Structure formats: C-alpha cells, structure tokens
Amino acid sequence: xxxxxxxxxxxxxxRRDLAAGMMNPACKHAMEAALQLREKYGASxxxxxxxxxxxxxxxxxxxxxxxxxxVLICDxxxxxxDTYATSSILARAIQKEIPGCDLILCGAYTxxxxxxxxxxxxxxxxxxxxxxxxxxxxxxxxxxxxxxxxDNFRETLEMECPxxxxxxxxxxxxxxxxxxxxxxxxxxxxxSVLNAEALGITAAEREAYGxxxxxxxxxxxxxxxxxVVITGAAANAAAEFLDKYQxxxxxxxxxxxxxxxxxxx
Amino acid sequence: MKKKSIWVFGDYRNYxxxxxxxxxxxxxxxxxxxxxxxxxxxxxxxxxxxxxxxxTSHGADRILAIDHPTLTSYSTEHYLIxxxxxxxxxxxxxxLIGATDFGREFAPRLAKRLKTGLSADCVGLxxxxxxxxxxxxxxxxxNMLAEIVTEHHRPQMxxxxxxxxxxxxxxNTRTSVVERLPxxxxxxxxxxxxxxxxxxxxxxxxxxxxxxxxxxxxxMGNKKNFKxxxxxxxxxxxxxxxTRPVVFSGWAGHDALVGQAGKHIKPKILFSFGxxxxxxxxxxxxxxxxxxxxxxNPQATMMKMADVAVVADAGDWLNHLIRELKKRIRE
Amino acid sequence: xxxxxxxxxxxxxxxxxxxxxxxLAPIAAEIDQQRIFPRDVxxxxxxxxxxxxxTPKAYGGAELDSASSAIVVEELSRVCAAVGLCVTVHNGVxxxxxxxxxxxxxxxxxxxxxASGSAIGAFSLTEANAGSxxxxxxxxxxxxxxxxxxxxxxxxxTNGGICDVALIFALTSSPEHKLQSSVFIVxxxxxxxxxxxxxxxxxxxxxxxxxxxxEDCPVPEENLLGKLGDGMKIxxxxxxxxxxxxxxxxxxxAQGAMETAVKYARERQQFKKPIASLQTIQNYIADMATEIMxxxxxxxxxxDLKDAGMPFGCEASMAKLYCSSVASRVSSLAVQIHGxxxxxxxxxxxxxxxxxxxxxxxxxTSEIQRMVIARAILSQSIL
Numbered sequence: 001x002x003x004x005x006x007x008x009x010x011x012x013x014x015r016r017d018l019a020a021g022m023m024n025p026a027c028k029h030a031m032e033a034a035l036q037l038r039e040k041y042g043a044s045x046x047x048x049x050x051x052x053x054x055x056x057x058x059x060x061x062x063x064x065x066x067x068x069x070x071v072l073i074c075d076x077x078x079x080x081x082d083t084y085a086t087s088s089i090l091a092r093a094i095q096k097e098i099p100g101c102d103l104i105l106c107g108a109y110t111x112x113x114x115x116x117x118x119x120x121x122x123x124x125x126x127x128x129x130x131x132x133x134x135x136x137x138x139x140x141x142x143x144x145x146x147x148x149x150x151d152n153f154r155e156t157l158e159m160e161c162p163x164x165x166x167x168x169x170x171x172x173x174x175x176x177x178x179x180x181x182x183x184x185x186x187x188x189x190x191x192s193v194l195n196a197e198a199l200g201i202t203a204a205e206r207e208a209y210g211x212x213x214x215x216x217x218x219x220x221x222x223x224x225x226x227x228v229v230i231t232g233a234a235a236n237a238a239a240e241f242l243d244k245y246q247x248x249x250x251x252x253x254x255x256x257x258x259x260x261x262x263x264x265x
Numbered sequence: 266m267k268k269k270s271i272w273v274f275g276d277y278r279n280y281x282x283x284x285x286x287x288x289x290x291x292x293x294x295x296x297x298x299x300x301x302x303x304x305x306x307x308x309x310x311x312x313x314x315x316x317x318x319x320x321t322s323h324g325a326d327r328i329l330a331i332d333h334p335t336l337t338s339y340s341t342e343h344y345l346i347x348x349x350x351x352x353x354x355x356x357x358x359x360x361l362i363g364a365t366d367f368g369r370e371f372a373p374r375l376a377k378r379l380k381t382g383l384s385a386d387c388v389g390l391x392x393x394x395x396x397x398x399x400x401x402x403x404x405x406x407x408n409m410l411a412e413i414v415t416e417h418h419r420p421q422m423x424x425x426x427x428x429x430x431x432x433x434x435x436x437n438t439r440t441s442v443v444e445r446l447p448x449x450x451x452x453x454x455x456x457x458x459x460x461x462x463x464x465x466x467x468x469x470x471x472x473x474x475x476x477x478x479x480x481x482x483x484x485m486g487n488k489k490n491f492k493x494x495x496x497x498x499x500x501x502x503x504x505x506x507x508t509r510p511v512v513f514s515g516w517a518g519h520d521a522l523v524g525q526a527g528k529h530i531k532p533k534i535l536f537s538f539g540x541x542x543x544x545x546x547x548x549x550x551x552x553x554x555x556x557x558x559x560x561x562n563p564q565a566t567m568m569k570m571a572d573v574a575v576v577a578d579a580g581d582w583l584n585h586l587i588r589e590l591k592k593r594i595r596e
Numbered sequence: 597x598x599x600x601x602x603x604x605x606x607x608x609x610x611x612x613x614x615x616x617x618x619x620l621a622p623i624a625a626e627i628d629q630q631r632i633f634p635r636d637v638x639x640x641x642x643x644x645x646x647x648x649x650x651t652p653k654a655y656g657g658a659e660l661d662s663a664s665s666a667i668v669v670e671e672l673s674r675v676c677a678a679v680g681l682c683v684t685v686h687n688g689v690x691x692x693x694x695x696x697x698x699x700x701x702x703x704x705x706x707x708x709x710x711a712s713g714s715a716i717g718a719f720s721l722t723e724a725n726a727g728s729x730x731x732x733x734x735x736x737x738x739x740x741x742x743x744x745x746x747x748x749x750x751x752x753x754t755n756g757g758i759c760d761v762a763l764i765f766a767l768t769s770s771p772e773h774k775l776q777s778s779v780f781i782v783x784x785x786x787x788x789x790x791x792x793x794x795x796x797x798x799x800x801x802x803x804x805x806x807x808x809x810x811e812d813c814p815v816p817e818e819n820l821l822g823k824l825g826d827g828m829k830i831x832x833x834x835x836x837x838x839x840x841x842x843x844x845x846x847x848x849x850a851q852g853a854m855e856t857a858v859k860y861a862r863e864r865q866q867f868k869k870p871i872a873s874l875q876t877i878q879n880y881i882a883d884m885a886t887e888i889m890x891x892x893x894x895x896x897x898x899x900d901l902k903d904a905g906m907p908f909g910c911e912a913s914m915a916k917l918y919c920s921s922v923a924s925r926v927s928s929l930a931v932q933i934h935g936x937x938x939x940x941x942x943x944x945x946x947x948x949x950x951x952x953x954x955x956x957x958x959x960x961t962s963e964i965q966r967m968v969i970a971r972a973i974l975s976q977s978i979l
Contacts, residue, residue, distance in 0.1 A: 057606065234581045
C-alpha cells in the first residue's frame with residue numbers, strides 16, 4: 001500500500017482537507033482493497049509513504065484501518081521530488097523494507113491530477129507487471145485477476161505476482177476506522193522511519209534518483225473568462241454558436257457534431 | 266542535420282481518444298513551426314489505414330505505423346516496448362499523449378523507461394525558441410496552474426487534457442510520409458494477459474457528476490418552454506437543473522434544484538438558460554469548465570460569468586439550438 | 597502546558613468529520629423536519645465504537661480519553677446535533693454511571709451491550725415537578741420480595757423512544773423509613789415499562805425524546821446502582837460528566853453555524869460586493885470565531901482535569917454554561933448574516949438556531965450552572 005501525500009512545497013506542510021481525513025481519498029480505496037484481499041486470502045499489509053514528519057498521521061490512519069506495519073520515508077533531501085524521483089525512492093524502500101512482497105497497491109487517478117503517475121512509474125522501477133484503475137481483484141495461486149474500466153472498455157486482465165495495481169475510486173469504498181482502531185494505531189505500533197542515508201541515497205545520486213521536471217512558475221488560474229458575446233437573430237446565433245463551439249462540445253460528450261455538407265450550402 | 270521531430274501518440278480506441286489525438290496533432294503543428302520540426306504521429310495496432318489517413322488529413326507530416334495482428338487489442342506492455350525502441354532509434358524532441366485513461370497509465374511508464382520527465386493532464390503547451398516545452402498543468406487540486414519544464418532530459422513528455430486544443434479541420438488533400446515498420450522479431454509475450462474485454466454500457470448520469478448540465482431559470486417564461494430543456498439535455502447526454510424560483514413555480518422537481526439549498530454541480534459544459542445568476546443558484550455551480558449563458562439582459566450576473574454570453578430570448582434560442590443540433594449530431 | 601491537539605486528537609476529529617459529512621450531512625435537514633431517528637446510520641456507528649467511546653477495551657469499548665470523546669460529539673453535532681445528542685447521552689450519562697458506580701456483575705452484564713450499541717442507554721431524572729430541583733422526584737420504588745416495584749412518570753427523556761436500558765431515579769425508603777433517592781437499572785423489556793408519545797420539540801427533532809411511564813414495573817434488587825440512597829451522589833457526578841458532553845455538543849453547533857454563515861457571507865452579494873467585505877459582518881465573524889475558540893479551550897481544560905483524576909465539576913459547569921451561550925449567540929448571528937434566507941427551512945442555519953437553544957436548558961440550565969460555579973468559588977477560602 002503506497003500512499004501519496006498532497007504536500008505543499010511552499011509552506012512545507014501537508015495540504016489536507018480535514019473533511020476527507022488525512023489520507024488521500026484514492027489511497028483509502030487502495031487500502032480498502034488490501035484489507036479485503038487480506039480477509040479473503042490472508043496477508044500482511046505494510047503501508048508506506050514519503051513525506052515530511054507530519055505524514056506519520058497518514059500512516060496512523062492506515063494502521064487504524066487495519067494495516068499491520070507502516071514505513072515512513074522522510075528526509076529533507078527528498079523534498080520536492082517529482083513523480084520520477086518519488087517512484088525511484090519508493091522502489092528502493094520497498095526492496096529494502098518489504099522484500100518479496102507479492103502485491104503493491106496504490107491509489108489511481110483522482111480529480112486531483114497530481115496523483116496519477118507514481119503508481120505506474122513504481123511498477124516500471126520494480127519491473128513488475130501492472131494495471132491501473134482496478135475495480136475488482138482476485139487471486140488464485142500466484143495469479144492475479146483484475147477487472148477494470150479504461151476509456152469505457154471493461155477489461156479482465158491476468159498477471160503473476162508480484163504485481164502493482166492502482167485501485168479505482170469506483171469500487172472498494174473505504175471503511176471508516178473504528179475509534180478502538182484509532183487508539184490502537186497510536187498505542188501499539190511503531191512506525192519505521194527511513195531517511196535517504198538508510199536507503200543509500202546520497203546527494204551525488206541526483207542523476208539516478210533526482211527529479212526530471214522543474215516547476216518554473218505557479219500561478220492562480222485566471223478567473224477572468226473571455227466572455228464572448230453573441231447577438232443577432234436567434235436562428236443565426238444558434239448556428240454561429242455551434243460553428244464555433246461544436247468541437248468543444250463534441251469532445252466532451254463523445255458524439256460527433258458536424259456541419260453536414262448540405263447545411264453549409 | 267537530422268530534422269527535429271514532435272511525436273503524437275495515436276490513441277484511437279474510441280471516439281474520445283481519437284479526438285484528443287487529433288487535437289494534439291494540431292497543437293504539435295503549431296509548436297513544430299516554432300522550432301522547424303516535423304510532426305510525426307505514431308500508431309500501433311492492426312488495420313491502421315483509417316488512422317493513417319485520418320492523422321495525415323488532420324496535419325501530421327509523418328506517420329510511423331506498426332501494423333500487425335498480434336497488436337489487435339490494446340496492450341500497454343507491447344506499446345511500451347515498441348515505443349521505447351522507436352524513441353531510442355529516432356530521438357524525438359517531444360512526445361505528446363492524450364490524458365485518456367490509457368494515456369495516463371501508458372505515459373508515466375514510458376517516461377520512466379526513457380528516464381525522462383513527464384507532466385500530467387496539461388491544459389497548455391508552449392515552446393521557447395530554443396525548444397523547451399513549457400507545459401502548463403493544474404496543480405494543488407486544480408486551483409493553481411504550474412508551468413513545468415524538463416530541462417536536461419529528452420524527449421520532453423506531456424499528457425494533455427482532452428478538449429484543450431482544437432483539431433485542424435479534416436483535409437484529405439494533405440499528404441504525409443508514411444513509414445510502415447515491421448513488428449520486431451522476438452517481441453516478448455506480455456506479462457499482463459488480456460482475458461476479455463468489451464465496450465462498457467454508458468454510465469448512468471446524476472446531476473452531481475453530469476458532464477453536461479442544462480440549467481433553466483424563470484427567464485424560460487413558462488413550464489412548457491422549460492420542459493424543452495429536457496430535449497437539449499437528451500441530445501447532449503446531460504441533465505437538467507433548475508433555479509429556486511423555477512422549483513417554487515412547479516416547473517421542475519426539488520431534485521433538479523441547483524444551488525446553495527440544492528445540488529452542487531461541476532459539469533464540463535453548462536448551459537444556463539434565462540438565469541440571472543443570484544448567489545442562491547451560482548453557489549452550486551462549482552467550477553464549470555465552459556459556461557454558455559442565454560439571457561435577454563446582457564448585464565445579468567450569469568452572462569458575466571459565462572464564457573459565451575448569448576443575448577437572446579432563452580426559449581427562442583433553445584428551439585433554434587435544438588433544431589440546429591439535430592442536423593449536426595451523428596450518434 | 598499543551599494546548600495544541602495531539603496527532604491522535606487530530607485524527608479522531610478528521611475521522612469523525614469524514615463520517616459525519618458523508619453519512620449525516622445529506623440527511624440532517626430531512627431527519628430534523630420529518631422527525632426521523634436515523635437507525636441505519638446508527639447501525640454503522642455501532643461498529644465504529646461511537647457507543648463505547650470511553651468504555652474500557654475489556655468491555656468492547658474504544659477507551660478514549662475525555663478530550664477525544666468531546667471531539668467526537670463536537671464533530672457529530674457540527675453536522676447533526678440530534679445524533680450528537682444520542683451519542684453524548686448514551687456515553688456521558690448512561691454508560692458513565694456504570695463505569696463509576698456499577699458492581700462487577702452489573703458491568704459484566706450491561707457494559708458489553710452498551711459499548712457495542714446493541715443496547716442504547718438513557719438517563720432519566722426529570723419529572724413534571726422535578727427539573728432543576730432534583731430532590732423533588734416523585735417516582736417511587738417499593739421493595740417487594742427480591743424486586744423493587746417502580747411507579748411514576750419521567751419526562752423529556754433523551755433517547756426515550758429507543759432506549760433499551762434506562763437509569764431511573766426513584767424514591768426509596770431507608771431502613772429508618774427516611775425517603776431518599778436511588779438509581780435503578782431498568783430494561784425496556786420489563787413489564788410495566790411504557791413509552792409515551794415523542795415530544796414535539798423546537799430542536800433536536802431527530803432524537804426520540806419522550807416520556808417513560810412505570811406502572812408496577814418490577815426491577816430485580818440486583819439492578820440497584822450503587823447503594824440504596826446513592827441517588828443524589830450518582831446524579832451529581834453523572835451530571836458533571838454529562839455537562840462536558842452537552843458543552844461539546846453546543847460547541848459543534850456553534851462551529852457548524854459559523855462555517856455556514858462564513859460560507860454564505862463570502863457568496864452573498866449586496867451593494868455589488870460579497871457581504872463578507874462589510875465591516876459589520878466582519879465584526880460578527882470575528883466575535884463568533886473568538887468565542888468559539890475560547891469555548892473550545894475551556895471545554896478541553898475541563899476534560900483534561902477529568903482525565904487527570906482531579907475534580908472537574910466546576911470547570912464542567914463553566915464549559916457547559918459558556919459553550920451553550922456561545923452556541924445560542926453564534927447561531928443567532930449566523931441567522932442574521934443569512935438575512936431572510938436564514939429564517940427559511942430551506943437553509944441549514946435555522947436548524948442550528950433551534951438546536952442551540954436547548955443546550956442552555958438541559959443537563960442543568962444556565963442558571964443552575966451559575967449556581968454550581970458560584971458555590972464552588974464562594975467555598976474556596978483563598979481565590
């Protein structure tokens with residue numbers, strides 16, 4: 001179980017919507033999938049995340065939901081990592097802390113576009129078979145069967161463990177942690193904290209582990225709309241409107257809207 | 266010197282995916298002009314003539330096609346192997362991929378194999394004279410935009426949100442260099458086996474997750490006019506929403522109420538017919554990507570919030586829009 | 597001095613809030629207007645230990661500290677005060693006396709059921725002629741063989757319509773034939789345990805507050821809580837604890853009302869600008885936020901004292917007095933900020949306004965709280 005944190009590089013704090021809890025909602029679905037697999041097939045679940053010390057909260061929540069162990073990768077050297085760097089570091093931590101793990105689950109695809117890339121890149125880094133957007137998981141022997149919905153195609157895939165799966169938000173609605181679970185998560189379990197040194201990552205290794213992208217500038221999305229005004233007779237205005245915007249509408253609804261030849265003449 | 270190349274990955278499995286590929290080809294043509302590069306569409310699969318023709322007529326200078334029965338269904342793994350080889354052979358400057366479900370799984374893995382950077386779900390692409398791709402992507406939950414660059418690694422890669430760019434109109438007099446490449450020998454069997462797949466049924470709409478919303482206010486005049494919004498919503502696979510006065514007038518049920526005391530919507534496209542824009546309604550609009558408002562009063566708040574403000578009688582314009590759409594929509 | 601919430605307290609708040617917003621927010625207005633007790637949500641809450649907040653693990657509870665318990669009630673009440681009321685009465689005044697005063701046998705029989713929420717608890721002191729004056733209870737319990745026979749009427753019993761176990765205050769006579777009050781553990785299945793109509797109240801309408809009637813209701817003698825004549829002692833100790841819960845509930849109402857008003861003030865345009873930019877509204881918001889913060893710290897201070905095993909009755913009364921008056925003031929200002937819409941049932945804020953009012957009345961009126969506080973202050977030799 002890998003969680004990805006919404007983390008504000010400017011202030012150095014976790015950005016969190018208290019209403020949604022501490023853990024990224026997508027990761028909660030992955031955690032739920034892990035719990036259900038454990039209930040069905042038996043397993044030990046390790047939750048792992050990378051972030052500032054406050055990221056411990058996310059791991060406590062995972063423990064409260066039912067994780068057996070938790071690992072926090074925390075080092076100022078690693079702050080500001082892009083998905084490329086994050087996936088490299090996570091891979092190294094997984095190889096060190098959970099060698100021989102059978103299945104890695106990550107949250108997939110949220111409305112928040114920051115969170116979709118680490119899972120697939122981690123699969124590459126670990127060189128394991130992988131599938132995104134899983135809605136249902138089954139295991140028989142070493143074979144993992146995945147049902148998923150991609151671009152409106154329903155697919156059933158099979159692969160051998162170890163594998164990496166990103167879990168869709170459509171299924172595996174996460175359970176709430178009980179208060180007893182929350183209490184135990186603080187009382188009973190130690191969280192392993194790894195820094196860059198423990199992972200054997202030095203500043204000199206920026207080429208292998210460093211970020212590939214750089215954020216040049218962050219700015220507020222302009223609220224100012226272009227505000228095109230269309231006037232004139234309603235019949236012409238409707239045609240004029242569609243001439244200008246039918247492609248945009250078509251792209252959204254997935255239906256072709258085209259000006260037919262005879263309509264043009 | 267070898268000509269620089271901007272690549273667009275041909276994602277074509279359904280209408281939506283095809284559209285974004287064409288949109289990316291259009292943007293690549295603009296970018297290529299700035300750095301004297303060519304636009305190359307890469308398409309992998311089986312029975313690809315339709316796509317080769319389509320990419321050519323929408324602006325690609327070169328098509329790299331690998332057409333083989335083995336590739337009949339989408340396989341992320343096979344596509345990764347083939348793309349990685351092609352990129353290593355030919356060294357493109359830029360690779361653009363649609364931010365479809367497929368693209369957002371495929372692109373991060375390809376970037377990782379190529380040890381290069383990738384930005385996600387871009388809503389803007391620009392290029393500096395020395396060829397640095399400036400990728401504008403939503404950040405911090407979508408409230409902010411970030412300009413992202415990949416300075417020291419090539420190719421520069423981005424996935425791009427569908428609908429961001431406008432495709433170049435179809436022109437079947439255009440030509441391209443088509444390179445039909447063989448399937449490499451010893452293509453390993455994919456570790457992920459596709460057991461079965463089928464096209465999924467359309468997802469059921471609810472107001473809260475509707476991508477298209479058609480909202481109406483008292484400006485629709487009467488209940489009969491208001492009911493015509495249903496027809497527009499049907500044509501656009503959307504849902505109908507209503508303001509408070511409309512619900513109170515009994516033109517629509519309370520379920521359709523959009524606003525502070527009703528549903529909160531976040532459509533990609535919002536049509537707002539005869540709505541003045543009182544806060545009791547607009548507070549429920551979230552961030553609609555594209556707002557079209559129709560109102561007789563150009564000074565109405567809703568008209569000022571709109572991307573497109575149509576000054577007209579809402580009921581009248583609705584009739585014309587429905588008539589015009591029926592001519593143009595191909596299911 | 598630690599005034600910042602710990603990581604655990606933050607997580608308990610976040611967890612409760614996400615539950616309340618997902619499960620209660622969509623129904624809060626409807627269950628209020630239709631007077632529906634949301635059994636299916638309560639069912640989910642059972643599994644998450646909402647009914648065993650501070651009950652020891654040995655009995656199936658979560659064994660939370662008092663501040664955690666207050667946070668849970670606050671967060672529930674921020675969204676739906678009527679459900680917050682159900683939880684705080686169950687934990688604060690029905691379960692708590694068991695933890696403090698029950699015999700090992702009574703604990704073993706009742707605590708697991710109460711902690712799992714498979715039995716919902718109620719606490720019943722108030723009668724038609726016994727409100728603030730708890731000594732005027734008229735319900736009687738007369739010894740007959742191995743039973744006590746209960747007769748009388750209790751009113752305004754929170755959870756009354758659904759409770760499985762109720763703690764009933766009744767008059768007993770001492771061996772010296774002196775009248776004194778005692779507390780009995782009464783199961784709703786006992787013959788002669790009758791429920792009255794649900795009260796049609798101004799607020800907290802989703803909670804089945806009702807009367808209970810006892811008509812020759814036999815209660816086994818082993819169901820006497822504490823000793824004969826312990827009624828006043830148990831009552832006072834329980835009310836001290838219950839006040840923490842009502843304070844937390846009032847705080848949640850205030851917080852919810854303020855958030856609603858702040859959101860509205862940002863959105864509502866008058867004079868071509870959001871009303872939040874008007875100084876008058878800003879003054880309201882500043883006062884609301886300041887009072888809520890002060891109320892919260894006062895409550896947590898009382899919780900800390902309780903967990904440290906120190907006397908906390910005076911501080912619990914201060915917290916209850918202040919939190920409830922803040923809830924009333926803040927919810928009233930929140931209605932004011934909403935203008936005419938605030939007076940409409942279409943908006944949540946009027947519900948906060950109605951729910952807030954009773955927090956100044958039940959679990960000891962504000963007048964009683966002042967009496968308790970004044971007595972405590974006056975009895976100290978050095979201030």
